[in-house]
Amino acid sequence: MLERAMSTSSQKVRVSRMRGIKQELVKNKWLYIMFxxxxxxxxxxxYWPMYGLVIAFQKYNVVKGISGSEWVGFKYFKQFFEDPFFFRLMRNTLLVNIYSLIFGFPIPIILALCFNEIKNMMFKKVSQTISYLPHFISTVVVCGMALSFLSPSVGIVNIILSKFGIDSIYFFQNPDYFRTIYVFLGVWQGAGFAAIIYISALAGISPELYEAAKIDGANRWKQLCYITLPSLLPTVVIMLLLNLGGMLNTDFTKIILLYNPTIYETADVLNTYVYRKGLIDANYSYATAVGLFQGVIGFILVYGANFLSRKVSKTSLW
Amino acid sequence: MLLGKKRIEKGDIFFAIFIYAFVIGVCILTLYPFLYILSISLSDTGSVTRNEVFLLPKGFNLAAFETVLSYKGIMIAYGNTIFYTVVGTIVSLLLTTLAAYPLSRQDWKFRNIATIFLVITLWFGGGIIPFYLVIKNLHLLDTRLSILLYAAISTFYIIIVRSYFESLPKELEESAKIDGANDLRIFIQIILPLSKPVLAAIGLYYAIGKWNSFFWEMILINNEKLLPVQAVLVRIIRDSSFDREMEKALVQNAAVLPITIQYAAIIITSLPIIAVYPFLQKYFVKGVMIGAVKS
Structure with a gap:
């Protein structure tokens, strides 16, 4: 008796839920069609590429596909850890990104502070516009300029060096220069644009604070130290954490344009290795395993950064 | 009191001088490379080989530009880039708004699931190789369609546009509904016209991204006739196989050097961006602001 009553009621619920779904489908028909x-x-x-990550655990065969390929477990991960280039790749990936952070992070802040101090609106506008420009120029053009400016025979840098009696430097044959070049290009291209976020944060500081400070006799330097910088701090913390989370996201297309085998010693990073192993040597499973390894480390960094941000500033990224 | 005030003013002047000097330095560092390549590409061969050109062109010589433009490949690639940029941006804007409108509707049952479905892709992805294999399995390799589709949607831009749609007044939608308009008509006739500023900003970002894109284009496209101009520029700045064509040009025309050809090619590929940049700059910045505030 009770059982029957329960089953009819659950049936009723199911029927009404079905009717609800049907009503929703009719009511929002266009939303479903649009989506x-x-x-x-x-x-x-x-999502299909995410599913495709399983080939990291397979001996992937293009003809047989994912369903027909043989499973090999962690074989390719082990192979990567034993790879003679493992240490070099990890070191290069980390160093290139750490240097980018050390130089690329503070410069936009300094730039924003300078723009903020400029009182001549015309000059401010023009100089800001100029500073964003490189962000919109293609990586190919930026790298093309770098390659030719640093060329030992016709590059302007070596032409100027020769005026001072310094012999031509082979910037792209000597591994010592690569990280500097990479970081410099990143800053040159991105600093002005990255400053925008700080500029808008600075614009939000109440002018009354400065008025009060002026009455108290604070000069511009003191205003900077005691009003501007503390007001900017929350934005700085969030941006720093965002940057830390993206630690492994090397701008590898730039490296692919700049590097050559003579400077792999410092220039070859995880992404470029994945690119060469996978797309040039067609070693799909191995390259996917390396990429997945990088993705997992990257995710841990993002997650850790968000955890930290929640602790430090009570504002999480999501 | 008076003494104190004077000291402050002096400090402020030094401070201001330092600030202006720094900013002017940044501007010079930004603009000089462009001026330099322009000057070299316009100078006559003798001045360039004698390393006399540093700031403004010496002499006047359009041979480098003529040489670059006379390569059939460049013109075809230029046309391809225009096609990928224009059609690609239209496709991207269409899909982005089609995603953003349903997501902006509070009364849509699927809204939360769909949001999660999209946001997951901000944190997880398949990476280079699985993505390449998907394009291969879809038999899209070496097709224009692959270029239009592979980067058609940016989840980040969907979120920005959705937030903008959400900020629009609801009354218009409601009154249109009372008049019997369906969601598609509301979307096309009310929402989209009200969203021109955000669509302009996002469209510009998509367009710039497509104009400058080269990596996946080089991987997905083998057929020379389908390559965009950035991919051809990669060869000009890097690949030695291009040098043979260049050598031919050099033999035929004494007024060009390899370096002037490279610089002319760089200018030709980035000229459209530099030309429109001053006029559209405010939209670019607006786009960032919308993104920063909303997310």
Whole structure:
């Protein structure tokens, strides 16, 4: 008796839920139709590649596909840890990103502070506009300029050095220069644009604070130290954490354009190795395993950064 | 009191001088490379080989530009880039707004699931190789369609546009609904016209990204006739196989050098961006602001 009553009631719930779904589908019919192509795109170009990561655990055969390929467990991960280049790749990836952070992080802040101090609006606008420009120039153009400016025969840098009696430097044959070049290009291209976020944070500081400080006799330097910098701190912390989270996201397309085998010693990073092993040598499974390893470390960094940010500033990134 | 005030003013002047000097330095460092390549590419061969050009062109010589433009490959690639940029941006804007509108609707049951479904892709991805294999399995390698589709949607831009849609007044939508308009009509006739500023900013970002893109284009496209101009520029600045074509040009025309050809090619590929940049700059910045505030 009770059982029957329960089953009918659950049936009723199911029927009403079905009716609810049907009503929703009718009511929001157009929303579903609009979203459908987006759904298809994400399944094809975002979720299918995620599923494709399983080939890191397979001896992937292009003809047999994922379903027909043989499973090999962690073989390719082990192979990567025993790879003679493992240490070099990890070191290069970390160093290139640490240096980028050390130089690339404070410079936009300094730039924003300088822009903020400029009182001539015309000059401010023009100089800001100029400083964003390189962000919109393609990586190919930036690297093309770097390659030719640093060329030992016709590059302007060596032409100027020769005026001071210094012999031509082979910047792209000597591994010592690569990290400097990479970091410099990153700063040159990105600093002005990265400053925007700080500029808008600075614009939000109440002018009354400065008025009060002026009455108390604080000069511009003191205003900077006691009003501007403390007001900017929350933004700085969040941006720092965002940057820390993206520690392994090397701008590898830039490296691919700049490097050559003579400077792999400092220039070869995880991403470029994945690119060469996977797309040039067609060693798909191995390259996917290296990429997945990098992805896992990267995710831990992002997650850790967010955890820290929640602790430090009570503002998490998500 | 008076003494104190004077000292402060003096400090402020030094401070201001330092600030202006730094900013002017940054501007010179930014602009000089562009001026230099322009000057070299326009100078006559003798001045360039004697290393006399540092700031402004010496002499006047368009041979480098003529040489670059006479390569059939460059013109075809230029056309391809325009096609990928224009059509690609339209496709991207279409898909982005189609995603953003349903997500902005509070009464859409699927909203939360769909949001999670999209946001996951901000944190997880398949990486280079699985992505390449998907394109291969879809038989899209070496097609224009692959270039239009592979980067068609940016989840980040969807979120920005969705936030903008959410900020629009709800009354218009409601009154249109009472008049019997369906969601598609509301989207096309009310939402999109009200969203021109954000669509302009996002569209510009998509367009710039597509104009400058080269990495996946080089991997997905083998057919010379489908390559965008950035991919051809990669060969000009890096690949020695291009040098043979260049040598031919050098033999035929004494007024060009390899370096002037490179610089002319760089200018030709970045000229459209530099030309539109001063006029559209405010939209770029607006785009960042919207993104920063909303997310």
């Amino acid at each position: 459908l192509p987006v759904l298809v795109w994400f399944i094809l170009f975002a």
